[in-house]
Amino acid sequence: MSMSDPISIRRAEPEDFAAVQAIYAAPIAQAGTLQLPFPSLDLWRQRLQAVDPNAHLLLACVGGEVAGQLGLYLSTNPRRRHVGDLGMGVRDDFQGRGVGTALLKAALGLADGWLQLRRLELQVYADNAAGIALYTRHGFVEEGRHRDFAFRDGSYVDALSLARVKPR
Template sequence: MRAEITIRRAEPEDYAAVQAIYAMPRAQAGTLQLPFPSLDLWRQRMQAADPNAHLLMACAGDEVVGQLGLHVSANPRRRHVGELGMGVRDDWQGKGVGSALLAAAIDLADRWLQLRRLELQVYADNAAGIALYARHGFVEEGRHRDFAYRDGAFVDALSLARIRPG
């Protein structure tokens, strides 16, 4: 049985929970985060007031199990675009956390922020992530060869995007 996942806005005091997510090996491997994330760095990130950043937290009860950032472009010609980044705790992957975060972000983008386009990068070897994004309407737009250095080797990433229907 899956626990109920609730989504809420991030608060500055969530920094330790977010740092704990990105300290986990699988969550870290799926992002651009480095090993040994600094608690102080996450404190600063979470306390920075950026009106173009919408940070969402996935919770199972009182426990933070995932985080998503939706960053709206500050460029006036790209104000219709949001970029997504997400991390889910290793022990909660495959349990609907990513899907709940993504659904909430899409709802926010479509119904409240007037965003037409959502975009993201995902490592080409992240089959579960690619499938998750496809289920939510994202399509591949290109491949970035040697996009990032991870665990001693260069890895490719795919650019995915979703255009709001209608």
């Protein structure tokens, strides 16, 4: 794998469980998500084997390796069928190489062109400057701050709620 290897996006398959577990076992990806240390292989096996029509799990691959994962989750509330929720993790050794951008662009294409979603929501830790910059470059705006949103490595951290509403 080199810096010039192209990034391809595909749907996650059940056999990808070890590669996805490796993303969230790494310290930087773990600190930027709600994952706990020492993620279980079996937990990720179960998550990827469960067929949920409201979850679209995408992987970014670089040079044959899984470099990042994004989940686009559709609301099951009838009054919020136009809403999707995003969560993403990029393997530590692939951060800063366009993996998050590729995943987010694929999710936006899916949301806008195929799923009829008008609103996408996410939470990002307030100290995740790279994540905030990525999301705002793609039309997300801050809608609020959650104080002491999560406990991470011995202290509480704030998170921002960001959303992107597709223009009519």
